Amino acid sequence: MENKQGIQLVPRGFAGVIARQVEPLNSSPAFKQAFKNAKPLRILLNATNADHAALIVVENGNIHVEGIPNKPTSNLARKNTRWDGFLSCTTRTFLELALGRLPIVKMLTKLLSGEIKITNIVKVLQFQKIMAYLA
Amino acid sequence: MALEKDVFAELVAIVGQANIDDSDAMTDVYAYNWCMEVVNKMEGKEPLPYSPRPLAVVLPASTEEVVGIVKTCNQHGLTFKAQSTGLGPWNNPSTENCIIVDLRRMNKIIAIDEESMLAVVEPYVSGAQLQVELMSRGLNCHMPGAGPQVSPLASATSMSGPGFTSPSTGHSARNVLGVEWVLPDGQVLKLGAAGLEHEPDWYSGDGPGPSLRGIMRGLHGAKSGLGIFTKVGIKLFPFPCDVNWNVTGLSPDYQFEKPDLMKWYIVDCKTYKRAKAFVQRVEEHEVAFMCSVLSNFGLSAIFANSIEKLLGNTVLAMTKVPVVILIAGRTKREFEYKVKVMTSILDEHGLENMAGTKFEPPSISYAEALRSNLGLHGFIATGAFQSSHGIMDTLGVCFKATKQNIPVKMKYINSEQIANDFGEAVWSTSFEHGHMFHAEMLTLYDQTNPDSVTGVADYFNDCNQMDLLQHLGIPFFIDGDERHDWYGPSCSNYNAWLRQIKEALDPACTADAGFYISPRNSKKQVKDKEV
Numbered sequence: 001m002e003n004k005q006g007i008q009l010v011p012r013g014f015a016g017v018i019a020r021q022v023e024p025l026n027s028s029p030a031f032k033q034a035f036k037n038a039k040p041l042r043i044l045l046n047a048t049n050a051d052h053a054a055l056i057v058v059e060n061g062n063i064h065v066e067g068i069p070n071k072p073t074s075n076l077a078r079k080n081t082r083w084d085g086f087l088s089c090t091t092r093t094f095l096e097l098a099l100g101r102l103p104i105v106k107m108l109t110k111l112l113s114g115e116i117k118i119t120n121i122v123k124v125l126q127f128q129k130i131m132a133y134l135a
Numbered sequence: 136m137a138l139e140k141d142v143f144a145e146l147v148a149i150v151g152q153a154n155i156d157d158s159d160a161m162t163d164v165y166a167y168n169w170c171m172e173v174v175n176k177m178e179g180k181e182p183l184p185y186s187p188r189p190l191a192v193v194l195p196a197s198t199e200e201v202v203g204i205v206k207t208c209n210q211h212g213l214t215f216k217a218q219s220t221g222l223g224p225w226n227n228p229s230t231e232n233c234i235i236v237d238l239r240r241m242n243k244i245i246a247i248d249e250e251s252m253l254a255v256v257e258p259y260v261s262g263a264q265l266q267v268e269l270m271s272r273g274l275n276c277h278m279p280g281a282g283p284q285v286s287p288l289a290s291a292t293s294m295s296g297p298g299f300t301s302p303s304t305g306h307s308a309r310n311v312l313g314v315e316w317v318l319p320d321g322q323v324l325k326l327g328a329a330g331l332e333h334e335p336d337w338y339s340g341d342g343p344g345p346s347l348r349g350i351m352r353g354l355h356g357a358k359s360g361l362g363i364f365t366k367v368g369i370k371l372f373p374f375p376c377d378v379n380w381n382v383t384g385l386s387p388d389y390q391f392e393k394p395d396l397m398k399w400y401i402v403d404c405k406t407y408k409r410a411k412a413f414v415q416r417v418e419e420h421e422v423a424f425m426c427s428v429l430s431n432f433g434l435s436a437i438f439a440n441s442i443e444k445l446l447g448n449t450v451l452a453m454t455k456v457p458v459v460i461l462i463a464g465r466t467k468r469e470f471e472y473k474v475k476v477m478t479s480i481l482d483e484h485g486l487e488n489m490a491g492t493k494f495e496p497p498s499i500s501y502a503e504a505l506r507s508n509l510g511l512h513g514f515i516a517t518g519a520f521q522s523s524h525g526i527m528d529t530l531g532v533c534f535k536a537t538k539q540n541i542p543v544k545m546k547y548i549n550s551e552q553i554a555n556d557f558g559e560a561v562w563s564t565s566f567e568h569g570h571m572f573h574a575e576m577l578t579l580y581d582q583t584n585p586d587s588v589t590g591v592a593d594y595f596n597d598c599n600q601m602d603l604l605q606h607l608g609i610p611f612f613i614d615g616d617e618r619h620d621w622y623g624p625s626c627s628n629y630n631a632w633l634r635q636i637k638e639a640l641d642p643a644c645t646a647d648a649g650f651y652i653s654p655r656n657s658k659k660q661v662k663d664k665e666v
Binding site for chain 1: 431443446447449450452453555557
């Protein structure tokens with residue numbers, strides 16, 4: 001299901017995978033408590049080899065994911081999606097990052113080579129903190 | 136090729152008109168099998184999931200009918216390939232001069248001897264059918280990793296046969312007792328106690344005289360290359376817990392009300408070294424009904440029955456070198472003892488149980504573990520999977536192979552031909568509480584994509600090479616003339632001995648030798664290769 005801008009309201013593909021990972025947080029009392037009064041957070045994860053980026057929205061102690069078509073690239077511009085942090089790489093690198101399988105040296109190499117692009121790293125790292133509530 | 140009319144008529148006279156078919160529609164179906172495309176590619180053919188089409192399919196209902204079919208094949212220079220429940224390419228013909236002997240009408244449980252703890256079954260009895268009957272008597276059978284839908288007879292007599300419950304139920308080669316065997320020339324041979332002149336029974340697979348069990352099946356079985364097995368006695372075990380299951384819901388989301396005396400342990404060992412020490416300790420104490428070393432994705436998969444659920448098992452996917460153990464007790468005292476032992480071993484190794492804390496196993500997983508139904512989960516992610524290696528040795532050798540396999544596999548993951556599992560996918564289990572260990576490396580691929588199939592085939596060839604050069608044993612996929620003759624010279628020339636066995640029992644090569652070995656100068660084999 002998409003709206004007029006092509007945004008997936010029920011995310012599929014890469015965005016769907018991300019939604020699957022984070023949405024169980026909505027039933028975590030610890031997560032809800034921690035983010036109940038926090039400033040809203042919007043993090044855009046773009047898998048360069050997928051069709052839709054995943055916009056993770058944390059607001060009022062709830063989390064949800066929207067699928068944003070990543071072409072044209074202007075769709076991913078900050079002014080359009082109002083993200084606070086942005087991370088872009090291949091799905092494979094996302095997998096390695098998410099499961100803690102990317103050693104620091106390799107990560108730095110990928111950052112320097114442009115394989116991983118990050119804007120506003122502090123906000124992106126907040127996502128890591130959010131994921132910790134799943135464990 | 137087509138079956139000659141007079142031969143067809145002879146076969147009709149044996150099994151009846153309704154139990155033979157040589158139509159294109161039917162024979163095409165029997166030419167298809169899971170993983171046939173990988174075998175084809177490994178043999179340098181097109182990566183299609185079809186073997187040569189059989190000339191006909193015959194369905195005998197008795198040993199006498201099997202004998203008649205085999206004798207007809209001998210008389211007319213045909214080969215035969217027998218299949219029971221038929222999973223995998225090993226059930227398919229390797230030549231176009233072959234008829235399939237589908238044993239599905241031989242589907243009876245002949246006997247269950249509670250006192251001697253053995254069952255006698257025909258080829259088409261599935262593990263699940265047998266287990267249901269055994270449960271009512273408080274008994275259980277070994278179930279191969281292929282799952283409860285496969286034939287215990289086929290596994291015991293003709294295949295490899297490790298299973299998820301191997302720590303407590305051994306493997307198929309260890310559980311085979313007396314057998315009834317139709318040799319490639321049509322003679323019926325009864326091995327072990329079944330062959331006794333006075334008071335024949337099924338309690339032993341050895342003797343009288345020298346045992347033929349090694350000749351009959353060896354490590355990985357002859358896969359119908361030495362005839363057709365029509366009855367087998369198999370060893371039974373006590374059912375490990377309460378036999379009263381309360382199952383509700385619909386497939387695949389059954390709900391299973393688990394008996395009290397069962398418990399999962401999911402332990403993230405992080406390193407192979409730690410996992411080795413932990414597993415060896417658990418097996419030393421003989422408390423595990425099931426004990427498997429998996430990879431993170433393998434662990435996620437066995438607790439999921441859909442891609443959605445697989446993706447939701449994030450906590451499991453974040454593990455590294457996980458060990459999964461099921462303990463079960465027939466009495467509260469037994470169960471509490473096992474829990475106590477497990478708690479002590481976990482403390483000793485500074486490990487914790489994720490089950491019930493970080494992850495709640497679905498109730499059906501207990502039933503699936505009891506039934507050895509976890510293997511099917513390998514198909515969830517890409518629709519096709521197959522294992523390479525197939526080591527039977529110490530846990531140290533199994534882990535050595537697992538680690539050395541990672542860079543070999545990563546080559547094909549990097550070329551995007553097979554699914555990315557970080558190269559770590561493995562299923563390793565003990566046999567009989569650490570007597571021996573087994574390891575196979577699972578690979579997920581896309582059966583519909585020729586590039587993916589090519590990748591798997593090349594990878595499996597690399598795995599075979601690795602096992603040979605690193606002295607890791609004889610893997611699953613060493614079968615057929617070419618590969619036996621490649622491996623044999625490095626392994627005491629076993630291929631020469633194997634060939635002598637084939638020549639002694641089947642000089643005319645009437646039993647399809649595609650997944651076994653053919654006799655020297657077999658005209659039939661040469662002719663078929665030319666075809």
